[in-house]
Amino acid sequence: MSEPEEGLSNRARADRWRVEFPYRWDADELVSRRQLLRWSVWASGALFASTGALAVLAYTRERRRGGLRAIVDAAAVPVGGVHYFTYPGPDDPAILLHLSDRRFVAYSGTCTHLSCAVYWDAERRRLRCPCHEGVFHPETGDVLAGPPPRPLPRIALRERDGVLYAVEEPPA
Numbered sequence: 001m002s003e004p005e006e007g008l009s010n011r012a013r014a015d016r017w018r019v020e021f022p023y024r025w026d027a028d029e030l031v032s033r034r035q036l037l038r039w040s041v042w043a044s045g046a047l048f049a050s051t052g053a054l055a056v057l058a059y060t061r062e063r064r065r066g067g068l069r070a071i072v073d074a075a076a077v078p079v080g081g082v083h084y085f086t087y088p089g090p091d092d093p094a095i096l097l098h099l100s101d102r103r104f105v106a107y108s109g110t111c112t113h114l115s116c117a118v119y120w121d122a123e124r125r126r127l128r129c130p131c132h133e134g135v136f137h138p139e140t141g142d143v144l145a146g147p148p149p150r151p152l153p154r155i156a157l158r159e160r161d162g163v164l165y166a167v168e169e170p171p172a
């Protein structure tokens, strides 16, 4: 504990204060601002670099995921039938519908509302999401009812030698 300051002149008090806190205000501020600025530049640079790296990773990953993939023999799905598969990744549900004679459509099976799995309601001939009663049109993937904000992403199909292929992934 410091000695009582009674009887000390202002100059003596200032000298004592400098001994206890040996920092000059102007120098202290100068260093702090410079350090803060340096830190901000480094942090901004690091953030910029990591964002760029993530964007490149996402781009290359997306490009890897799509592409040609055999789904099923067309003859194995009767008219009015459905075939569940995964596309573009192994964890991405997708649905193939045989609407009419040799007319197939495929959609992402992930609901555009909160990502529940969509299924084919054969009785009502609609694609349904059980979570919040989302309903999608089988011909277009358009939303017919419920809260989904967008249609189901469509997956393009090709048929070659009786086999159906998915040829592109649904847009993100």
Ligand code: FES
Pocket (backbone or CB within 6 Å): 111, 112, 113, 114, 115, 116, 129, 130, 131, 132, 133, 134, 146, 147, 148
């Ligand atoms: S998650 Fe499909 S309707 Fe909500």
